[in-house]
Amino acid sequence: MKVKADRILVGGFIITLFLLSFILLLSPVDRFSELENRYLQGVPHLTWGNVLSRKFSDEAESFVTDHFPFRSKWVSVKSATEQLRLQQENNGIYKGKDGYLFEKFPEPDHGKVDQYAEAVKHFAANHPDAKTTFMLAPTSIGLYPDRLPWMVDTYPQDEVNKEIAGIVQDSVTFMDGFDFLKPHASEPIYYRTDHHWTTNGAYLAYVAYAKQMGWQPKSKDEFRIETVSDSFLGSYHTRSQFAGTKPDSLQVYTPVYPVSTELYIADTGETLHSLYDDSFLKKKDKYSYFLGGVHALMKLTTPLDPETVGTEKLLVVKDSYAHSVIPFLTLHVPELHVIDIRYYNGSIGDYMAENGIRNVLLLFNTATFVENNELLKLAD
DSSP states (O other): OHHHHHHHHHHHHHHHHHHHHHHHHHSOOOSEETTTTEEOOOOOOOOHHHHHTTHHHHHHHHHHHHHOTTHHHHHHHHHHHHHHTTOOEETTEEEOGGGOEEEOOOOOOHHHHHHHHHHHHHHHHHOTTSEEEEEEEOOHHHHOGGGSOTTOOOOOHHHHHHHHHHHHTTTSEEEEHHHHHGGGTTSOOBOSSSSSBOHHHHHHHHHHHHHHHTOOOOOGGGEEEEEEEEEEOOHHHHHHOOTTOOOEEEEEEEESSOOOOEEEETTTTEEESOSBOGGGGGSSOGGGGBTTSOOSEEEEEOOOOGGGOSOSEEEEEEOGGGGGTHHHHTTTOSEEEEEETTTOOSOHHHHHHHHTOOEEEEEEEHHHHTTOGGGGGGGO
């Protein structure tokens, strides 16, 4: 009887494995996950070079992981199981207090952190005639460690920011996000379900940068603050799939006296006449409402009253935290250039020279900075 049961179990396992493999082979290969808001691993290329370098095996493993049949359902099942076990973590996301979800922030590789900070230092040294400001913003777990579940510890992001500041502060104007965000910690600075800051958090960053540049920042009274979505479930929710999570609201700050900005996307050659893409409000990735998502290179031009101009040209080298800040900057800068260092492969120095740029803002969040080897491009 036991032998028969074992045979049924083994047979069932083999049949299930065969069916899943069959479904995987027949399923269409999606390049982008709307649910996870990221590009998926493409079909690995089988070459001798890729086999010898282990690139093929790594890509094959990622491909199977990304395209595993019913993957989103399995994540949901795992999340439900973890919650039944009273676990407050799933897929690297903690379920914290006040409805906040947090991404784990372990102690980073300090060697890499110092290397990336040195790249910022080299960038400033290579462009001595440019005024370079480096803004480093904490993520929600850095500002709200007290809202983590009981007995959960995290590496302090403020210590990481201080480490980076110690390397770069003699070369650039360093702005630590803790300095201008902590006084407003009781306000909704971060989304509860996403890794970005809210439009209010972006506004606080804008005010701090404007003051540092000697501009007169706009007060909140000079904006119409409108909620454009109240159903935003961001990247932290996507990864954790915690049930009962309350969606975030997404707000836009529109100047009472609006200006007209033209947005040129070099990646596609498109020219747009709005800083916001309403189509994303109907999608999972609602944060891409700002600027229409990630682009390697953009140029924004705004006809401004000369009395309101802070600087004629500004280059922003950034991660996606900048997306909700940039609309505020267009109120002071008639020619704004935006480079996402993760996707731009040209020479930033050559681009600055070709466009006569003398002011640069580097804007990153701490969690992205410590893991982004693309920052080494700054040292070229």
